[in-house]
Amino acid sequence: MARPLPVLNPVSVACCAPLSQAPLEADDAEDLATRLKALADPARLRLLSLILAAEGQEACTCDLTEPLGLSQPTISHHLKKLAEAGLITGDRRGVWTYYRVVPEALSSLAQILLSPQPA
Secondary structure, eight states: OOEEOOOSSOOOSOOSSOTTTSOOOHHHHHHHHHHHHHHSSHHHHHHHHHHHHSGGGEEEHHHHHHHHTOOHHHHHHHHHHHHHTTSEEEEEETTEEEEEEOHHHHHHHHHHHOOOOOO
16 A cells, blocks of 8 residues: 655745745745755756656656656655655655655745736
């Protein structure tokens, strides 16, 4: 039976109001920075893209290694960073782990970064 992997240091889905509405509190800035740091790496952005483009928006670790040309331990490191930031979840099935993007995490980041358009 499949069992989900634990997420280390989970980050809340929505840390704060959009930046244009109010200044960030220190704790909110830390939470947001954790997620943005996880995304601030080309390999991690490519991993998110590969997962989102995969059938059912789910990808096995075994399918993510070759497209990036990185070793399996390096891919696992990047996936761990994305999971710690609350951006993906993993589900272990036998010897493989399948990853999915947490849609709410991405949409909350978009909402936080949105600024209203001038009238």
